[in-house]
Amino acid sequence: QVQLVESGGGSVQAGGSLRLSCAASGRSFSGYALGWFRQVPGKEREFVAAITWNGGRTYYADSAKGRFIVSRDNAKNTGYLQMNSLKPEDTAVYYCAATLSTLIYYVDGYKYWGQGTQVTVSS
Numbered sequence: 001q002v003q004l005v006e007s008g009g010g011s012v013q014a015g016g017s018l019r020l021s022c023a024a025s026g027r028s029f030s031g032y033a034l035g036w037f038r039q040v041p042g043k044e045r046e047f048v049a050a051i052t053w054n055g056g057r058t059y060y061a062d063s064a065k066g067r068f069i070v071s072r073d074n075a076k077n078t079g080y081l082q083m084n085s086l087k088p089e090d091t092a093v094y095y096c097a098a099t100l101s102t103l104i105y106y107v108d109g110y111k112y113w114g115q116g117t118q119v120t121v122s123s
Contacts (some may be wrong), residue, residue: 002026002098002112009094009117016086016121022079022096022114030054030074033099035110036081038092038119045095049081050104059104063089086121093118 008020022034035050049070050059058070069082079096093116103109 002029002032004096004098004112004114006094006096006114006117009119011120011122012086014087014121014123017082017084018086018119020081020083020094020096020117020119022081024077024079024098029077029098031100032112033101033104034070034072034079035097035099035104036070036079037095037097037107038090039095039116040092045107047105047107048094051079083119086119088121088123091119091121 003025005023006020008018012018031053033050033052036048037045038048039045047061048064049068051070051072055072067085072079095116096114097110098112099110101109
C-alpha cells in the first residue's frame with residue numbers, strides 16, 4: 001500500500017508558476033513510476049506527466065511539454081511537478097499517482113492515487 005498526498009496547489013495569474021509536491025508513505029516509493037493527472041468538472045481525468053521509478057525517463061502530454069517539469073527525490077519519498085508559464089486552461093484538480101505498470105499514460109494503469117490539489121490560473 002502506498003499513500004500519496006499532494007500539496008502546492010493554489011491560485012496564480014497567467015504566466016506564473018507553481019510547484020506541486022507528492023509525498024509518499026507506506027511501501028517503498030522508489031520502485032513505482034509516478035504520474036501526474038488533472039481533471040476539470042465534467043471531463044475525464046487526463047494525463048499530464050510521468051517519471052520512471054529511478055527518474056531516468058520522463059513523459060509529458062503535449063499540453064505540458066516545454067512548460068512543466070516532472071521530477072522526484074526517492075530519498076525524500078517525494079515527487080514534484082514544476083509548472084511554468086501557466087495558462088487559464090491549466091486550471092484543474094491535479095492528482096499524483098503511483099504504478100508498477102508500464103501503462104503510464106492511462107488512468108487505469110495506476111493503482112495508488114492522492115486526493116488531489118486545486119490549481120486555478122486566472123487571466
